[in-house]
Amino acid sequence: MSRAVLLTAILFVGASAAPLQPGTISQTWWRHCELLDMTYSLSNETTIVPIKNYIKYPFELTPLVKGMVPGVPNDYYLHVGKFCSMEHFGTHLDAPNHVLRTLKEGQEMFTLEKVPLTDVIGEACVIDVPEEHKYVRSNYKLTIDDIKKWEAINGLLHEDCIIIIRTGQERFWGNQNDFLGTDTPEQLDPKTGFPNTMSWPGLGVEAAEWILANRGLKAIGADSISFDAGDVSLSRSVHTVSCSESHLLINSKSS
Template identity: 35%
Template sequence: MPIRTVHVALTAVAIVAALAIGQAFPLAPPGPETTSAGTGRTPIDLTHPFNQETVHWPTAPQEFELKPDFVGETEGGFYYAAYWFCGAEHGGTHMDAPKHMARGQPAVDAVPLEQLRGPAAVVDVSEQALANRDYQVTIGDLRAWEEQHGRIPEQAILAIRTGYGRYYPDREAYMGTDARGQQALSDLHFPGLHPDAARWLRENRAITAVGIDTNSRGLCTRLRPS
């Protein structure tokens, strides 16, 4: 796919420390397309909603919960609505800070907003991944993309499309199991980014983030130029 400049919300990109294993960001089907006023560009929503179907990591102690605090007419005669919500932070469409997998690295509030905006290079490996749940994106896949589209630009956000976003929120189809708890981890099967490819990106390309439409396994890595 061609390079496109996109503005990415915090919830649409997962970023962790270099070569660490982190969470995924789903590449959801785009909603109604609306051209951003004055830019000539079309924003694409990459997020999934947070609700009772939100997919969390199997060991998450708390899944998403939304409860009303007050909804209705107040004693003062005006309508008022307020809710509270709770859930594990690594669920659904979300961002992983470098601190998630690397001691002493920045938390979400310390990640510069500039890292969440830039040209997007979308590497589509859905044909390979849909044929092999454990497929890992290789250096060869990245080089093949560059042969067709040119060098991955500096300060780019690398978005990996495996095709598994189509299965969300079916946990078994999306992650390989719908079981919960520590014992479920050995049954997880979904595509990811090979460590060699992550290392190659860090050492040879000056990208700012990697996003993916699966749940985890070395996929979303904060990469810095060596």
């Protein structure tokens, strides 16, 4: 299925609405839909890009209390823990200020809490990379021609679309080397601190610029560690192109 409604976040506020009557909730639309959880579970083994400053902060889940609480009547049971994690871990949103400091007008680029809720609800448009570039170590980048071929079958992209690039990398989730497309993730570029041997397919910069100029979108996501291909240039990428237009970026989405 190439088009669907993607709900990244849902919030209902009824402060000014009349009280709900008995039975109202059972008639709500989501009870007649199939809702898909497209996130990955987090654990101490979750794949992380071994960037120099990232590997110091893996996900940690620590149990604090699990069992009966002494001194409390009525056999009180409690299960509480804490977790520590960097922001860009597992399935997550990149705010526009992730890779850019300022807007074109010079104002400071905004952070995630300032993103309108409507920006994370839209029509999901799933675009596959060519089959010959799935499940292999490839840095293939979707082209403008690829996008036009998709539109010829599925209809035109538009400003309410949330584009999801299906690379096939989800198959390798849990295997760091295969998910990152490298046997040497520990080899870091001395200038950037990034691994310099990673490979996975993604969206090309030219295609992203064409979509923004001719179609519009709400957000871009992928089932890989990034919708930029593995050999992305940090100076010019889909990340920087999209964030410059204040679009959200969704990384490591299960498909």
